Amino acid sequence: MRKVELEKYKHRLMGLIPPDRISRVEIPRPSKEVIKRFKAIDGLTPTVSDIMDSLGIKSVIPASRLSPIIPGKKIVGPAVTIRYIPEPITPDYGYMNSERAKLADRDLYAIAEEGDVPVFDAGGLGDISVQGGLSTLVAKKWGMAGNIVDGGVRDIDTIYKLDYPVWSTGKTPITGKYRVEAIEINGTVSIAGIRVNPGDLVIADDSGVVIIPINKVEEVLEKTIAAVEKEQRVVELLEKGASVEELAKILPPSKW
Ligand SMILES: O=C([O-])CC(=O)C(=O)O
Numbered sequence: 001m002r003k004v005e006l007e008k009y010k011h012r013l014m015g016l017i018p019p020d021r022i023s024r025v026e027i028p029r030p031s032k033e034v035i036k037r038f039k040a041i042d043g044l045t046p047t048v049s050d051i052m053d054s055l056g057i058k059s060v061i062p063a064s065r066l067s068p069i070i071p072g073k074k075i076v077g078p079a080v081t082i083r084y085i086p087e088p089i090t091p092d093y094g095y096m097n098s099e100r101a102k103l104a105d106r107d108l109y110a111i112a113e114e115g116d117v118p119v120f121d122a123g124g125l126g127d128i129s130v131q132g133g134l135s136t137l138v139a140k141k142w143g144m145a146g147n148i149v150d151g152g153v154r155d156i157d158t159i160y161k162l163d164y165p166v167w168s169t170g171k172t173p174i175t176g177k178y179r180v181e182a183i184e185i186n187g188t189v190s191i192a193g194i195r196v197n198p199g200d201l202v203i204a205d206d207s208g209v210v211i212i213p214i215n216k217v218e219e220v221l222e223k224t225i226a227a228v229e230k231e232q233r234v235v236e237l238l239e240k241g242a243s244v245e246e247l248a249k250i251l252p253p254s255k256w
């Protein structure tokens, strides 16, 4: 079954991970229209964070934990996932020459669709790189929206040059090639303590990253738009110097 599903991607797959470690090939995705409407919202992650609070869903990661490499970026797209676990070795030069590399990012991009957001669960190991310049080039060429890496990234100058959005735990020159092993593609992962399923909607901006479970996406969108409209009315009142009473009609002091 997996082999049949993978057939259509064979011109892109490099065989970096055994096929039985690709848990899903076809995944559900939110509609393009929903993604477009989220993307048009200003102040995106803080407003969505409030909505997730109101729904009692833990799904928000601050930018102090997963930081944007390039400021001013905003991405919205369905997650595709990869999970790494540490190798039980201390690599040295000889080890690097004799062992095969075990990063599999390019095989993740190979089965993704344009607009997807590759999410890397590398256990928060920010000193070890699981994405560098070559990886970034492929991600960009194949139309990924941006990467979320709970681990390290390197070749930062190339990431600047490619102007590709990345959020990560750390920046480092140290490769993950022989230090971690790709254990699963498109399984459920955990980044910074937050669960991510393939197809969940990832949104990220300068304030941080939010994961919206796919079955909540439309509800969160409508609530976010309503919250933004409300805040806009408050801004207008503040700008024209409205009285406390006028303001309180829209935003009572207890919710300020
Ligand atoms: O070893 C790594 O982190 C991968 C790397 O440099 C690249 O993709 O260019």
Ligand SMILES: [Mg+2]
Pocket (backbone or CB within 6 Å): 132, 133, 134, 155
């Ligand atoms: Mg490199």
